[in-house]
Amino acid sequence: DADVTQTPRNRITKTGKRIMLECSQTKGHDRMYWYRQDPGLGLRLIYYSFDVKDINKGEISDGYSVSRQAQAKFSLSLESAIPNQTALYFCATSADGKLFFGSGTQLSVL
């Protein structure tokens, strides 16, 4: 089983819909991250959390929100999806100076 699990793997939604991407980890790490990957733009940090009570905005947090329900769970929400949020989304944990990525969620907003 993967240490960092993202669900769903793929999602197609319509403009204006609310959508949640979920991430869970079995590594026991306190630090968790959400990134989006766009061709030519690399990975951009959306939100990060150092524990359940510590959530921080990243480079591109507008239009997104997060919830750290437990040490192992960190969800990303798009309150009202728009087409330019179409991207590959990665969740990650970190420890010992290393990031551990999930397999990604490909989100398409029509």
Place this chain on the structure above:
Amino acid sequence: AQSVSQHNHHVILSEAASLELGCNYSYGGTVNLFWYVQYPGQHLQLLLKYFSGDPLVKGIKGFEAEFIKSKFSFNLRKPSVQWSDTAEYFCAVRSSGTYKYIFGTGTRLKVLA
């Protein structure tokens, strides 16, 4: 704010050619530096990292990188690439003592057999 620049967006090499991918960062303090690789259809994996000490660091699969503080650079090298090195490579920086990782835009490497 921190930023990371990767100037080579696409690189095409023949097998056995040498590789050097550029990475420059902007940040005035102490940083930790990383190279990650993303093989087709896979998630990112750590190639190597620099925290302190010898500025020449060696990673997996024959990759190495050199930290040159005066140039704010952390270039990735490999003496002889293989077809299996075809992937996208990302440089990343973290302010020392923090846990916020900032990535560059990536370099797509294609190695021709």
